[in-house]
Amino acid sequence: MIRALAYGTREALASLRRNSLMSLASVTTVAVCLTVLASTLLVAGNLDHLAAAVEAQVQIRVFIAEDATPETREALAKAVAGLEGVASVEVVTREEALERLREQFGSRRELLDAVEEMNPLRDSLEVAVARPEQVVPTAEVISRLQGVAEVNYGQVFVDKLFSVTRFVRWIGLGLVALLTVATVLIISNTVRLTVFARREEIGIMKLVGATDWFIRWPFLLEGLFLGMLGAGLTAGLTWQGYPWLVEQAERVVPFLPLLAGEAAREFVRRTNLVLVVLGAFLGAVGSTVSLRRFLRV
Amino acid sequence: MIELVRVTKVFPNGVVALQDVNLFVDRGEFVFVVGPSGAGKSTLVKLLYREEVPTEGEVYVDGRDVARLRPGQVPPLRRQIGVVFQDFKLLPNKTAYDNVAFALEVIGASRREIRRRVPQALDLVGLRDRARAYPNQLSGGEQQRVALARAIVNNPWLLLADEPTGNLDPDTSWGIVRLLEEVNRRGTTVVMATHARHIVNAMQKRVIALRRGRVIRDEHHGRYVRDDDELSSLLEEMRAVVSP
Ligand SMILES: Nc1ncnc2c1ncn2[C@@H]1O[C@H](COP(=O)(O)OP(=O)(O)OP(=O)(O)O)[C@@H](O)[C@H]1O
Numbered sequence: 001m002i003r004a005l006a007y008g009t010r011e012a013l014a015s016l017r018r019n020s021l022m023s024l025a026s027v028t029t030v031a032v033c034l035t036v037l038a039s040t041l042l043v044a045g046n047l048d049h050l051a052a053a054v055e056a057q058v059q060i061r062v063f064i065a066e067d068a069t070p071e072t073r074e075a076l077a078k079a080v081a082g083l084e085g086v087a088s089v090e091v092v093t094r095e096e097a098l099e100r101l102r103e104q105f106g107s108r109r110e111l112l113d114a115v116e117e118m119n120p121l122r123d124s125l126e127v128a129v130a131r132p133e134q135v136v137p138t139a140e141v142i143s144r145l146q147g148v149a150e151v152n153y154g155q156v157f158v159d160k161l162f163s164v165t166r167f168v169r170w171i172g173l174g175l176v177a178l179l180t181v182a183t184v185l186i187i188s189n190t191v192r193l194t195v196f197a198r199r200e201e202i203g204i205m206k207l208v209g210a211t212d213w214f215i216r217w218p219f220l221l222e223g224l225f226l227g228m229l230g231a232g233l234t235a236g237l238t239w240q241g242y243p244w245l246v247e248q249a250e251r252v253v254p255f256l257p258l259l260a261g262e263a264a265r266e267f268v269r270r271t272n273l274v275l276v277v278l279g280a281f282l283g284a285v286g287s288t289v290s291l292r293r294f295l296r297v
Numbered sequence: 298m299i300e301l302v303r304v305t306k307v308f309p310n311g312v313v314a315l316q317d318v319n320l321f322v323d324r325g326e327f328v329f330v331v332g333p334s335g336a337g338k339s340t341l342v343k344l345l346y347r348e349e350v351p352t353e354g355e356v357y358v359d360g361r362d363v364a365r366l367r368p369g370q371v372p373p374l375r376r377q378i379g380v381v382f383q384d385f386k387l388l389p390n391k392t393a394y395d396n397v398a399f400a401l402e403v404i405g406a407s408r409r410e411i412r413r414r415v416p417q418a419l420d421l422v423g424l425r426d427r428a429r430a431y432p433n434q435l436s437g438g439e440q441q442r443v444a445l446a447r448a449i450v451n452n453p454w455l456l457l458a459d460e461p462t463g464n465l466d467p468d469t470s471w472g473i474v475r476l477l478e479e480v481n482r483r484g485t486t487v488v489m490a491t492h493a494r495h496i497v498n499a500m501q502k503r504v505i506a507l508r509r510g511r512v513i514r515d516e517h518h519g520r521y522v523r524d525d526d527e528l529s530s531l532l533e534e535m536r537a538v539v540s541p
């Protein structure tokens with residue numbers, strides 16, 4: 001067993017060296033395929049991030065009944081904070097609301113001086129939910145609470161937004177799925193070619209009494225090496241290339257909510273892990289599967 | 298020992314390569330299998346190392362019915378059989394030494410054993426000084442001797458040779474046959490399919506003659522064809538070559 005393993009490793013390395021041109025072609029194919037896949041994954045990841053960023057800006061504004069006492073106001077705030085799925089609650093008094101409005105008016109703030117005496121604004125709560133899909137049901141629950149005059153979350157806008165973000169996510173997922181299938185096909189086909197080029201050798205091995213596993217080992221290891229090498233190239237490229245691309249993009253379109261910084265590094269790290277595992281798996285399994293036909297001698 | 302009992306081989310395309318063949322070869326024998334092209338010689342040899350399985354009948358090799366082996370039992374069968382082919386079937390990217398060593402690596406021999414037995418085998422075929430050459434650097438005769446060394450390096454009790462001299466000139470052919478004879482003298486059973494009339498006639502060994510998939514003659518100290526119908530056989534063989 002140990003001997004067969006040692007032999008397999010030796011043969012795999014020797015074969016990589018002997019068929020260096022073929023190996024180079026395979027590694028390149030794997031690297032190119034996985035790079036396209038990686039780009040798609042990164043784009044999909046950013047789309048998801050973008051959707052999440054937009055969704056996170058959706059808030060529920062709860063207007064409190066005019067006749068509510070400060071006590072009911074506090075009680076209401078507490079009750080809302082205790083609801084499932086609510087991330088944070090901020091009480092905005094009518095004075096604070098006016099102050100904010102003033103800030104927004106900026107240089108023309110004196111226009112508001114007129115209403116200072118008879119502030120038309122109402123006390124309200126700003127409610128943020130943990131997950132975007134909780135906006136609608138949470139708003140529903142809040143509207144039935146004591147002391148609530150009105151609940152507002154831009155109903156029509158939110159519905160549209162969510163269907164758009166859902167669509168964007170599906171597109172990302174679809175692209176990734178399609179490209180994964182294409183990558184699997186191309187890589188296994190490449191490996192099949194290397195196996196096919198050596199079918200005679202396999203026949204001779206069978207003839208002198210080699211077991212199937214004895215023959216498989218070197219091919220499996222070779223496929224594994226090729227797949228990992230190709231994936232490694234891709235990983236290096238995304239590791240170096242993605243931050244650079246983000247930098248370029250931010251220079252052109254500032255404030256775009258791209259995945260950047262530590263979150264991006266984490267995302268690229270995870271993507272790369274997937275790529276290397278995928279590359280190794282496809283290389284190993286691809287060669288083993290394509291061997292099957294030639295082992296039937 | 299080898300025993301074929303009522304063996305018939307029909308290929309999927311309907312060609313009947315062997316029909317109702319009965320045969321017994323004892324350990325230590327030297328047997329020629331002769332017959333015109335398409336008679337079924339290669340098919341017979343392939344049945345013995347289980348490249349093909351019979352459509353009907355049993356093929357016993359060393360007491361086991363080869364046709365009923367599970368896939369896992371095929372490698373052990375092949376390890377006790379050495380095979381030599383007309384086209385050598387050497388691995389082109391391995392040296393002569395490595396080609397021979399390969400047959401030992403496959404059965405999991407230790408490095409020490411490999412270092413001991415490969416030079417012995419190469420010595421026997423007289424190629425020790427060409428050990429580092431690759432197949433494309435060797436002549437046809439030399440390549441066939443490497444193939445022979447590979448076939449005998451793990452001391453098989455049975456050596457199968459399917460037209461081992463088919464691509465070689467008469468002198469070189471005799472060299473190979475002398476080696477087969479030497480291997481046989483050391484106790485290995487040898488079965489050789491051949492068209493080499495002069496060799497068969499000179500060797501005075503057992504001859505099994507096939508024609509259209511049937512055994513038509515099986516005699517010790519035999520000749521390539523019987524004297525009395527030498528001419529008609531020759532004619533038939535020529536016809537087979539012209540319109541196979
Ligand atoms: N794999 C195969 N599929 C179909 N028919 C085959 C196959 N192998 C051999 N045959 C046919 O079976 C018959 C016997 O073939 P075989 O190779 O045994 O003849 P042979 O005696 O070795 O001939 P030769 O002297 O030319 O080598 C031939 O008619 C051949 O065409």
Ligand SMILES: [Mg+2]
Nearest residue numbers: 338339340459
């Ligand atoms: Mg033949």
